[in-house]
Amino acid sequence: MGNLLEHMGIERDRLHFSWISSAEATKFVDVVKEISEKVRALGPNKKLVKDYN
Amino acid sequence: MDTCIKKIRELSAELLEKGEVQKVIGFAQGTIPMATSPIAIESKQDTEKLVFNSTCGLNLANYASKQKGKVAIIAKGCDSRNIVTHIVENQIQRDQIYIIGVPCTGMVDKSKIATLFEDEITGFTEDGNTLRVTSSSREEILKKQDYLRENCLYCTHKNPILYDVLATELVEEQMLEKPFPDVDRIEALDTDAKWQHFENLTKNCIRCYACRNACPLCYCPTCFVDEAGPQWVGKGQNKTDVNTFHYLRAFHCAGRCTDCGACVEACPMGINVRDFTRKLNKDALELFGWEAGLDITKRPPLDAYSPEDPDDFIK
Ligand code: SF4
Numbered sequence A: 001m002g003n004l005l006e007h008m009g010i011e012r013d014r015l016h017f018s019w020i021s022s023a024e025a026t027k028f029v030d031v032v033k034e035i036s037e038k039v040r041a042l043g044p045n046k047k048l049v050k051d052y053n
Numbered sequence B: 001m002d003t004c005i006k007k008i009r010e011l012s013a014e015l016l017e018k019g020e021v022q023k024v025i026g027f028a029q030g031t032i033p034m035a036t037s038p039i040a041i042e043s044k045q046d047t048e049k050l051v052f053n054s055t056c057g058l059n060l061a062n063y064a065s066k067q068k069g070k071v072a073i074i075a076k077g078c079d080s081r082n083i084v085t086h087i088v089e090n091q092i093q094r095d096q097i098y099i100i101g102v103p104c105t106g107m108v109d110k111s112k113i114a115t116l117f118e119d120e121i122t123g124f125t126e127d128g129n130t131l132r133v134t135s136s137s138r139e140e141i142l143k144k145q146d147y148l149r150e151n152c153l154y155c156t157h158k159n160p161i162l163y164d165v166l167a168t169e170l171v172e173e174q175m176l177e178k179p180f181p182d183v184d185r186i187e188a189l190d191t192d193a194k195w196q197h198f199e200n201l202t203k204n205c206i207r208c209y210a211c212r213n214a215c216p217l218c219y220c221p222t223c224f225v226d227e228a229g230p231q232w233v234g235k236g237q238n239k240t241d242v243n244t245f246h247y248l249r250a251f252h253c254a255g256r257c258t259d260c261g262a263c264v265e266a267c268p269m270g271i272n273v274r275d276f277t278r279k280l281n282k283d284a285l286e287l288f289g290w291e292a293g294l295d296i297t298k299r300p301p302l303d304a305y306s307p308e309d310p311d312d313f314i315k
């Protein structure tokens, strides 16, 4: 799925897959931090967005 | 291919006469040159209506399921792979279908031929590798090899995978050093150029769904695009909705698409929707060593779990 989105021109770093147990609070924090940083670096997404106006 | 139609008619007549099958699903001549349409015949006399030539680009596996009784079907290499997929996915039972296999030498790209003429094409005949195409103003003699559809150029399964009888001798399969040059070209683009490529690709799409309807994989009773509650995707011409339709339809075909080209054949706007599915076919081969419809005993990779499945995308 990620590969096809990337193929279509959606930046790879916008899609993340992770497996985190409910007991792994620190892993959750780390993953979310990493995702936020990567997505912030990319800036707002303009692709595959629907404009309702 | 002219000789094989004799054999196809003979086999069909025999099957119908003996009552071994209720119907034969094949191709009939269309109303304009270079057009053929699917036909289901039930009597020996009607076997005369059957044709087989290089314009039979649709995939008859699409019509094989949901039939009552036993049917015979004419199957090229790709069609037979979709029949295998149908059997694996329980859309049809093996003993419900009699497969008349036709080793295939490729189907022609009708739009490419049409671009050679300013006026309407009025005649099309073929003899082996030679095509004779006429319009009201002139005639062109073409080499079939130069006018094959793209999916046929890259086809490595011209011979039927599964059949009960063959209508002609098996043909030699090609080995490709690079089986996905078209996908490689898109992969080499940068992110924005990729996006632009697909924006351009789908910009003329009119959401007629001919591609979906021609595809043997798209047999869901209600397609996600037709669903109203919830409405997964808007129904208009909004760009994002159009792209969502194409993206998701392609993904539903992941590991199942045989690159038969019926979707492209059916598109009235000349859109090569295979640009979406080809990427998934390439991934299926590279990540799972999988090509769809080759084995009646194996489920497609996204349908089955194996501890060896690649999982490096999960962090
Ligand atoms: S997506 Fe197109 S090429 Fe693939 S099986 Fe369906 S009709 Fe054939």
Ligand code: SF4
Pocket: B204, B205, B206, B207, B208, B209, B210, B211, B212, B266, B267, B268, B269, B270, B271, B273
């Ligand atoms: S057949 Fe062509 S125009 Fe129609 S929905 Fe498919 S891609 Fe769009």
